Amino acid sequence: MSLNKKPLKAKGNKGRKKQLLAQEIVHIDITKLQGIVPTVTAMSTMAFSARDLARAADIYDRMLKDKSCGVILTLAGSLISAGLKKVIVDMIRNNMVDAIVSTGANIVDQDFFEALGFRHYVAGDEFKSGMFDGELRELAIDRIYDTFIDEEDLRICDEVTQKIFDSIEPGQYSSRELIESFGQYLEDNDGPKCEDSIVYECFKRGVPIFCPAFSDCSAGFGLVHHLHSRQTAGEAHVSWDGGKDFYELTQLKIANPNTGIFMIGGGVPKNFTQDIVVAAEVLGHDAPMHKYAVQITVADVRDGALSSSTLKEASSWGKVDTALEQMVFSEATLAVPLIVGYAYHKGSWKSRKPKKWANILQSAVAV
Numbered sequence: 001m002s003l004n005k006k007p008l009k010a011k012g013n014k015g016r017k018k019q020l021l022a023q024e025i026v027h028i029d030i031t032k033l034q035g036i037v038p039t040v041t042a043m044s045t046m047a048f049s050a051r052d053l054a055r056a057a058d059i060y061d062r063m064l065k066d067k068s069c070g071v072i073l074t075l076a077g078s079l080i081s082a083g084l085k086k087v088i089v090d091m092i093r094n095n096m097v098d099a100i101v102s103t104g105a106n107i108v109d110q111d112f113f114e115a116l117g118f119r120h121y122v123a124g125d126e127f128k129s130g131m132f133d134g135e136l137r138e139l140a141i142d143r144i145y146d147t148f149i150d151e152e153d154l155r156i157c158d159e160v161t162q163k164i165f166d167s168i169e170p171g172q173y174s175s176r177e178l179i180e181s182f183g184q185y186l187e188d189n190d191g192p193k194c195e196d197s198i199v200y201e202c203f204k205r206g207v208p209i210f211c212p213a214f215s216d217c218s219a220g221f222g223l224v225h226h227l228h229s230r231q232t233a234g235e236a237h238v239s240w241d242g243g244k245d246f247y248e249l250t251q252l253k254i255a256n257p258n259t260g261i262f263m264i265g266g267g268v269p270k271n272f273t274q275d276i277v278v279a280a281e282v283l284g285h286d287a288p289m290h291k292y293a294v295q296i297t298v299a300d301v302r303d304g305a306l307s308s309s310t311l312k313e314a315s316s317w318g319k320v321d322t323a324l325e326q327m328v329f330s331e332a333t334l335a336v337p338l339i340v341g342y343a344y345h346k347g348s349w350k351s352r353k354p355k356k357w358a359n360i361l362q363s364a365v366a367v
Contacts, residue, residue: 009140009152010138010139010140010141010151010152011138011139011140012135012138012139012140013139016139017139017140017141017150020121020123020136020139020141020148021121021141021148021150022121023121023122024119024120024121024122025081025082025083025119025120025121025122025147026083027083027084027085027086027087027196028083028084028086028087028337029086029090030086030087030090030337030340030341030344030345031090031344033337033341036337036338036341036342036344036345037342037345037346039338040053040054040057040338040339040341040342041054044058049328049329049330052326052327052328052329053328053330053335053338053339055326056294056296056326056328056335056339057338057339057342057343059260059292059293059294059324059325059326060260060262060292060294060339060340060342060343061342061343061346061348062292062324063260063262063292064096064343064348064349064352065348066258066260066291066292067351067352067353068256068258069258069259069260069291069292070098070099070252070256070258070259070260070355070357071096071097071098071099071259071260071261071262072097072098072099072100072101072252072259072260072261072262072273073088073091073097073099073100073101073261073262073263073264074100074101074102074261074262074263074264074265074269074270074272074273075088075100075101075102075103075106075107075264075265075269076102076103076106076263076264076265076266076267076268076269076270076307077103077106077264077265077332078105078106078110078144078145078147079106079110079264079265079332079336080106080110080111080114080120080198081110081120081144081147081149082144082147082332082333083333084264084332084333084336084337085110085111085114085196085197085198086196087336087337087340087341088100088198089196089197089198089201090340090344091340092198092201092202092205092207093201093205094344094349094350095349095352095353095354096340096343096344096349096352097207097262098207098252098256098354098355098357099207099208099209099210099249099252099357100198100202100207100208100209100210101209101210101211101212101249101269101272101273102209102210102211102269103211103213103216103217103267103268103269104175104211104213104214104215104216104217104218104219104220105216105217106198107179107198107199107209107211107217108157108161108179108182108211108217108218108219109154109157109217109218111197111198111199112157112161112182112197112199112218113149113153113154113157113218114192114194114197115186115192115193115194115197115199115200116156116157116160116192116193117193117194118150118153118154118156118157120147120148120149121147121148121149121150122146122147122148123143123145123146123147123148125146127143127146127148128145128146136148140152142154154218157218158218158221158222158225159222160185160222161182161218161219161221161222161223162221162222162223162225162226163222164178164181164182164185164222165178165222165223165226165237165238166226166229167181168181168238169238170230170235170236170237170238171236171238171239172239172240172241172244173238173239173240173241173244174210174240174241174244174245174247174248175209175210175211175212175214175240175242175245176208176209176210176245176248176358176361178214178219178238178240179199179202179209179210179211180203180208180358182199182203183199183200183202183203183204184203186199186200186203187200187203202358205354205356206354206356206357206358206359207354207356207357207358208248208252208357208358208361210245210248210249210272211245212242212245212246212268212269212272213268214240214242214245215240223238223239223240226238227239245272246272246275246276246279248361249272249273249276250276250279250280250283251360251361252276252357252360252361253276253277253279253280253287254280254283254285254287255357255360256355256357257287257288258288258291259290259291259292260290260291260292260293260324261273261274261290261292261293261294261320262294263293263294263295263296263297264296264332264336265296265297265307265332266295266297266299266305266306266307266308266309267306267307270295270306270307271306274290274314274317274319274320275319277289277290277318277319278317278318278319281318288321289315289318289319289320289321290319290320290321291321291323291324292321292324292325293311293314293320293321293324293325293326294325294326294328294339295311295326295327295328296328296330296332296335296336296339297327297328297329298329298330298331310327311325311326311327312325
C-alpha cells in the first residue's frame with residue numbers, strides 16, 4: 001500500500017517545473033582541491049574566524065593522529081542538499097570518522113533520497129525572497145533557501161521507507177539498526193543510483209549512523225503509515241526505540257573512552273553526542289570527557305540556546321575537555337571543506353585503522 005491513494009501531481013505548468021529543476025547541486029570534492037593546507041596554515045597567523053578555523057583544522061588533524069581516539073561526526077542543518085555530501089563520504093571512505101549522529105533530514109530526506117536516484121537543484125536568487133513560494137507549491141517544488149527539491153520525488157522516498165519497514169521483522173529498533181536496513185535495501189537493489197552515498201558507505205564499512213530525532217524526516221512518514229496499516233490489520237509492527245539509540249551510542253563511549261567530536265551545526269545531534277559522557281557515568285563507568293571537540297555554527301551564544309552553547313560551557317557539564325576544543329562561527333559550506341580538506345591533505349588518516357563500531361553494537365543488548 002502506498003502512502004498516497006492518489007499520487008501527488010504538480011498543478012502548475014510542467015514545462016515551467018522542468019525549467020526550474022534544470023541545474024543540479026554539485027557536491028564539492030575536497031580530494032581534488034589543491035592548496036588547502038598552505039591556505040589554512042596561513043590563516044593560523046591571522047585573526048578572528050580565520051585563526052579559529054585554522055585551530056579547528058589542527059584539532060581535527062590531531063584526532064586523526066591519535067590512533068586511540070574514536071571520532072564522532074554530528075550533522076545538523078541542511079548539509080547534503082547544500083553540496084557537502086561528498087566531503088562526508090570521503091571522511092567515511094578514508095577512516096576519518098567512526099560514527100555519525102545526524103538529523104533524519106540529512107540522512108534520509110537528502111542522502112538516501114539521492115541514493116534512490118533523485119537530486120537537489122539550484123534555485124535562482126529571486127526565489128530567496130519567498131515571493132514565489134506560492135508558485136512553487138503549485139508546482140510541487142520544495143525550497144530550502146536557494147535549493148529546490150521535487151516534492152513528487154520526496155513522496156516516493158517516503159514510500160520506500162515504508163516499504164523497508166514493512167520488510168523488517170516486527171520489533172523495537174534503534175535508528176542505527178533501521179538505517180542499516182536502508183543500506184541493505186540499496187545493496188539488494190544494485191546499490192545507490194548516484195556516485196556517492198553516506199548511508200551506503202557507512203553500511204559497507206561498519207560506521208554506525210544514529211538519528212536521535214528519527215521521526216523528523218521521510219522515515220517518519222513511512223513509519224507512521226507502517227504503524228497505521230499494521231495496527232488497522234491487527235498485525236505486529238516495527239517501532240523506533242529512542243532509548244536504545246542512547247544506550248548504543250553510550251556503549252561506544254564505554255568501549256572506546258578516548259573520543260573526539262566534529263560537530264557541524266548544533267541541535268539534537270550535538271547534545272545527544274555530548275551527553276554520552278554523562279550516560280556512561282550513570283551506567284557506572286568512569287568515562288572521560290570528550291578529549292577533542294570542534295563545532296561549526298552560525299548560532300548566537302547570547303540567547304542561551306543549545307546549538308550555540310560553547311564547548312567551554314559544555315565543560316561545566318562534564319562533557320568536553322577544554323584543552324583541545326574550538327568553536328568556529330561560520331556557515332558550514334564555507335568552513336567544512338577547508339577544515340576537512342586540510343585534514344585530508346595532511347594525510348594523518350592514512351595510518352588510521354577503521355574501528356568498525358557497528359560490529360561492537362551487534363552484541364550491545366540493554367539489560
